[in-house]
Amino acid sequence: MDNNTQGNAIELHGDEEIVEVIDLDEMEPGPDDLADELEDVDFEDAGNADDDDEGWETEDEMEAEQDDSELTFSKHTGSVFCVSLDPATNSMAVTGGEDDKAYVWRVSDGEVLLECTGHKDSVTCALFSHDSSMVATGDMSGVIKVWKVDTKEEIWSFEVGDLEWLEWHPCAPVLLAGTDDGNVWMWKIPSGDCKTFQSSACQATSGKVLPDGKRAVVGYEDGTVRVWDLKQGTAVHVIKGRDAHQGALTCLACNKDGSLVLTGSVDGCAKLINTATGKVVGVFSVEDGKAKGSTDKEESNSVESVGFCNILPLVALAYLDGTLAIYDFSTQVLRHRCQHEAGIVHLQWEESSSVVSTCCLDGALRLWDARSGSLVCEYRGHAAEILNFTINREASLAVTASGDNQAKVFCLQRPDR
Incomplete structure (x- = not known):
């Protein structure tokens, strides 16, 4: 493994510019500390993206032979891309979809609590603030809106370039977004005080605010990572x-205390x-049992999702070819390779167990025991791929x-419960 790393000094690349950001320790700053007025910032107007038949949907719609779900939410009139x-x-879920809408609804009975309208394109980001009082929704064209859940009012909106990701601060009313032009934006909500983190002119493809609330990790299309x-x-x-x-970063995740970050890429490595x-302390690839870097770019297998186990020194990597790879990150040894029938879209570890769940392009939700690598349960009910x-x-x-x-609620029953 190559141990060339960056020091603590700030390094600028090309036209990169770093602009001072919001002081999170002072939520009511004085005039000299406020962000530049929004009207002083030039924004690139983003038009509506053309409808694309080659989107997430598979060519042949799957027939749902069984439905293991407890509840089906059917208000969307297009593919549902995100859920939180x-x-x-x-007790509440928010979903965003191809119909340019997001819905906040009650998980117990599917009742709509808030309909989020006014977007120009598919809503691909929808998530609650840390205290659940607000919901942020973002569409592909770059329109971002924030809604007050209890009053059902839109309290803030803004438009950036094509949106890549959206992330709430873990303990403050602060919203971050990454865009196609490489900028990372940060706003106080609802005042809208704004700062930007500027870097090289390539997509800021993924981002995560670390648990300490003081740092954010951002991955870019050119393969670089910035803290x-x-x-x-x-x-x-x-x-x-x-x-x-x-290659471009596709995903990233941090461990519970934020001391480690795991990044995934189209190059087939994590x-x-x-x-x-800032040192790279491990590199993982499923080429063999010992982690190493990919050497054949043409045959690289994209890493679509990554995550840390909270109770064991394990990480999981989900691949486009349907492989779920579970590693001991302390030794970088591949423990288990769990094969799916189609590409994996997303994975999530349970909070306090060694079970990791995956959703797949074959329309199934699966639970895996990371200790043994065995399949615990499989849930079906969708007539198309699960996207999140x-x-x-x-x-x-x-x-x-x-x-x-559709969005569905599944009751997860296991023999150990």
Whole structure:
């Protein structure tokens, strides 16, 4: 493994510019500390994306031979791309879809609590704030809206370039977004005070605010990774060159204390990064039992989702070819390879167990025991691919989003419960 790493000094590349960001320690700053007025910032107008028949949907719609779900939410009139549960109670879900709408609805009975309208394109990001009081929705064209859940009012909106991802701060009313032009935006909500983190002109494809609330990790289309200090407005670490990925980042996740970040890429590799030092401390690929980097770009197998187990030193990688790879990250040894019938879209570990769940293009939700690598349960009910899912804290239910225009709630029953 190559150990070339970046030091603590800030490194600028090309036209890269770093702009001071919001001081999260002072939620009511003075005039000198406020972000530049929004009208002083030039924004690129993003038009509506053309409808594309080659989207997420498979060519042949699958027939749902069985339905294991407890509830089906059918308000959307197009594919459902994203789903999140409210972090405070896990009693509300928000889904976004191809119909340019998002819905907040009650998980117990499917009752619509809020209909989020006014978007120009498919809603691909929809998530609750840390206290569940607000919902942010974002569409592909870059229109972002924030809604107050209890009053059902739109309290803020903004338009950026084509949107790649949206992320709430873990303990403050602050929203971050990554865009196609490489910028990362940060706003106070609902005041709209704004700062940007600017880098090279390539997509900011994935981002995550670390649990300490002071740093964010952002992955880019050129394979680089930056660790941003949100208070100082500096890139404290830049992972580039031979330490960077050899293709665009597709996903990233952090462990519980934020000391480690795992990144996945179209190059078929995942990299383990120490967020304190910026060093790459592990590289994973399913080429063989011992983790190593991919050498054949043409045959690389994209990593679609990654995640850490909270109770064991294990990580999981989900691949486009349907492989779920479970590694011991302390030794970088491949423990289990769990094969799916079609490509995996997303994975999620349970909060307090060694069970990892996956959703797949074959329309199934599967639970795997990471200790043994065995399949625990399989749930079906969708007539098309599952595009996203989430599991509640107790791991007692899952909510799925599918290309069949539906979201479903599954009760997760296991022999050990």
